[in-house]
Amino acid sequence: MQGLTMTATPQAQCTLEVALGDRSYPIHIGPGLLGDPRWIAPHLAGKQVMIVTNSVVAPLYLERLKAGLADDLEVREVVLPDGEATKNLAHVERIWDALLEAGFNRRCTLIALGGGVIGDMTGFAAACYQRGVAFVQVPTTLLAQVDSSVGGKTGVNHPRGKNMLGAFWQPRAVLVDTDTLATLPPGELSAGLAEVIKYGLIRDADFLGWLEEAMPALRGLDVPALTQAIERSCAIKSAIVAEDETEQGVRALLNLGHTFGHAIEAHQGYGSWLHGEAVATGMLMAAALSARLGWLSGADVARVEAILEAAGLPRQAPSGMGSKAFLDHMRRDKKNLDHRLRLILLRSLGDACIYDETPLETLTALIEDFPRR
Amino acid sequence: MQGLTMTATPQAQCTLEVALGDRSYPIHIGPGLLGDPRWIAPHLAGKQVMIVTNSVVAPLYLERLKAGLADDLEVREVVLPDGEATKNLAHVERIWDALLEAGFNRRCTLIALGGGVIGDMTGFAAACYQRGVAFVQVPTTLLAQVDSSVGGKTGVNHPRGKNMLGAFWQPRAVLVDTDTLATLPPGELSAGLAEVIKYGLIRDADFLGWLEEAMPALRGLDVPALTQAIERSCAIKSAIVAEDETEQGVRALLNLGHTFGHAIEAHQGYGSWLHGEAVATGMLMAAALSARLGWLSGADVARVEAILEAAGLPRQAPSGMGSKAFLDHMRRDKKNLDHRLRLILLRSLGDACIYDETPLETLTALIEDFPRR
Known part of the structure; x- marks a missing residue:
């Protein structure tokens, strides 16, 4: 990588700030973020945490993420099927059903653990649950890390078009753990x-x-x-x-x-x-x-x-x-x-x-x- | 009404402003607003208009509302069943389906013509269609006129609780035509x-x-x-x-x-x-x-x-x-x-x-x- 105009000494860990007034939030990038309690705890709204992930990512990273969450939290999870074909209203309804079954209130926090599909659906679920609750993006694909997890676009597809239903809803934080790319196809x-x-x-x-x-x-x-x-x-x-x-x-x-x-x-x-x-x-x-x-x-x-x-x-x-x-x-x-x-x-x-x-x-x-x- | 501390000479028509920065909007109150083109036109985002109403209100006021809309607009309508029991995600999906069938873009405007149920569902449909489009409230019940059409709370019920799914989404305007109360049970x-x-x-x-x-x-x-x-x-x-x-x-x-x-x-x-x-x-x-x-x-x-x-x-x-x-x-x-x-x-x-x-x-x-x- 000689002769490049980018950072001379690449940093192992860095933080960017997305400047959106009272909806500003940090993007933390680096290895080892997932199991480290310092990164998630400051961004939880209350004691109730719902992790949304899929059947491919759950076996790889769900336990590591949970290990980084404090013992006094009420942690639940929804594991959805993998793939763009699941990005529809019916699967967002499964997230809402899980939140209501658990009796979660408007101070709960959703954590999206997965690629862009999980991030978009979790963000949309958070945007509309009780008219809006907190959520944190933990993108595990490069696509989600550089694109869909940043910027607050959330939503699902409709048979007549992609991303036709959704909301602008900003996360409280984005955690990009570069270790997760090791398992990416x-x-x-x-x-x-x-x-x-x-x-x-x-x-x-x-x-x-x-x-x-x-x-x-x-x-x-x-x-x-x-x-x-x-x-x-x-x-x-x-x-x-x-x-x-x-x-x-x-x-x-x-x-x-x-x-x-x-x-x-x-x-x-x-x-x-x-x-x-x-x-x-x-x-x-x-x-x-x-x-x-x-x-x-x-x-x-x-x-x-x-x-x-x-x-x-x-x-x-x-x-x-x-x-x-x-x-x-x-x-x-x-x-x-x-x-x-x-x-x-x-x-x-x-x-x-x-x-x-x-x-x-x-x-x-x-x-x-x-x-x- | 002697000895009261309210307005001495009641006004036939008045306008209030809801002060919410760049989301501020007027509430117009008075008789004869519905068929008068001056009240709705300034609040339409583009040329595409979807009126959402129900089977009780449509025969009473739909034509009067349409008479107040200019000829160069593309006007469609969705007529939903009446009643609180219809306030669910399935009926909001019918609004989204109608918008997509009509090929409406993000500069369309939804008009809610009806009571609180129609207003809440139409507002929620507007909040999430293509991540948010314009809407105007035309409440036809006293309840909607004094409460649900003002303030931007939108949403639907879930079998586990009332108004559990929704969004804060402000209308472009609220038109309260007091004539509509004549037909209210x-x-x-x-x-x-x-x-x-x-x-x-x-x-x-x-x-x-x-x-x-x-x-x-x-x-x-x-x-x-x-x-x-x-x-x-x-x-x-x-x-x-x-x-x-x-x-x-x-x-x-x-x-x-x-x-x-x-x-x-x-x-x-x-x-x-x-x-x-x-x-x-x-x-x-x-x-x-x-x-x-x-x-x-x-x-x-x-x-x-x-x-x-x-x-x-x-x-x-x-x-x-x-x-x-x-x-x-x-x-x-x-x-x-x-x-x-x-x-x-x-x-x-x-x-x-x-x-x-x-x-x-x-x-x-x-x-x-x-x-x-």
Whole structure:
């Protein structure tokens, strides 16, 4: 990692602050956080704690998390099935049922232990239980660590669209224990790297350059490199969220690749492609469209394709998914206003913009010309 | 209405402002608001409008409301069944399904046309649709006009408790068209008067005195008297909500009679007693308990009983509902923290307080001694 512009001496542990006035909260990043009582205790609202996790993460980390909770707490748990297909209202209702069965009051705290699906559902459950209770994010996937656990977006999918139901609800704290990445399947690590690359593409050309060099170390689970990538990603996301908590403007930039990506996920059925895989392909589509609009060069697009390949990510749309299928799903995107299609595109590498004037024929041609698997 | 301390010349139309910073909104009160385009148009977020109403209100007021909406709007409607028994997640899902079927985006506006149940469900649907969209309250019952449509509490019941799921979500505006009270059944008018009396009991002894004299006019649907009662009720509620939007403190005073009342509703099955009827009995129980604690005189309790009787409200608990049933339900109240029972009681008429030191034996004896139907 010579010649990089990032921190000269990588820190083993660091803390960022998400600045949102009286809803501000810390993100702690580093190894060994999970079983250490110092990190969770300050963020509990009362004595009642409900841990929400899934059947894959529970055997790996549930006991370690519980070991870090004080003996005088009333700790319960809900273990949900794994996967994006569970991200629906019926599973959030299971969390609510468990809270009511346990007689938990509005000073209880929910802890989300798992990936983005668990975090989004737990946050939504917390947002609406007795009109809002405390919750703490303990993300165990790279994707959740750099993206979904930060920023307060919570929710579930609806058969007619992804994340259609939800709330903005900020956690009391985010604990990123980098040790949890040791058990992450390589495909999910790559999916997380898609979002890391996204931060470089939308806001930070230096970080993008650093990532191009650091990619082998990241895929080899080098902890200082991972810590640094997570820290820079969370810092970029926090800054954008602090600027625009409820996505009235600049926050939409975080959706680079997501309009195309959500269409792929919806068309293929949620859970068939990993979210990060769909976003990776979507980012390449956004880059290629930006080139057709004259903003990026062919070399820029090739750089995007190369870093996605280095991260082990797909660069082709699903075979059999035509432009009509893409456009039908994209027209339902939450960013659209009064029937205008809004896309996040790249003015240059490291500088994204919101654009709603793409000619339909340019977009259609891009989708049709884009490589299929 | 001679000798009263209220407005000398009752206004036909008035506007109050709920002061909540960038979430502030107006409450317009008066006759003829429903079909007049001037009142709704300024509060619509975009061109898409979803009216949510029920099968009783729709035939009475839906067309009048629609007549006041401009021709270039995309107006849809959801007509739900009537009654408290419909206030559940399944019916909120019907609103979400309708929004998604119509392809409505995050700049749509929901309009709640109906009583408290419609307002609470529509507000909750708006709070969670695409993480929050605009909504306008058009309450058509006295109860909703003076209570549930003001203050941003939204939500639904759960089989294990009332209003257990929900969100704080403020409307863009509240339109109280007093003409709608002409079709309100007398029992529902009385139920609304219970909440009006509550404002006098918790904060305003003068208003209580005015109500004692004005009660025949109110029950006779005298429009200036009703307008004045609604205005003063909304003013007291707005002031309390502005002070404490998310019920960390003083807002809990609005729950006078509600802890007992919710227990009655839950025990009898939601919809069997009207909410206002249960609250009326609950307020008399709270007054009687306040007397046992030495704060109210017997004459004070008799005054409470007399004004409830004048309003046509019940003053007896359900036969067959013992102290155990009351206490079991009361222990699940959202106001309780860490297993302490918190009640709203009266230091004097016009001055309520939050109290969590009632000896269990005093409370149990009060419940057991209280008259049954």
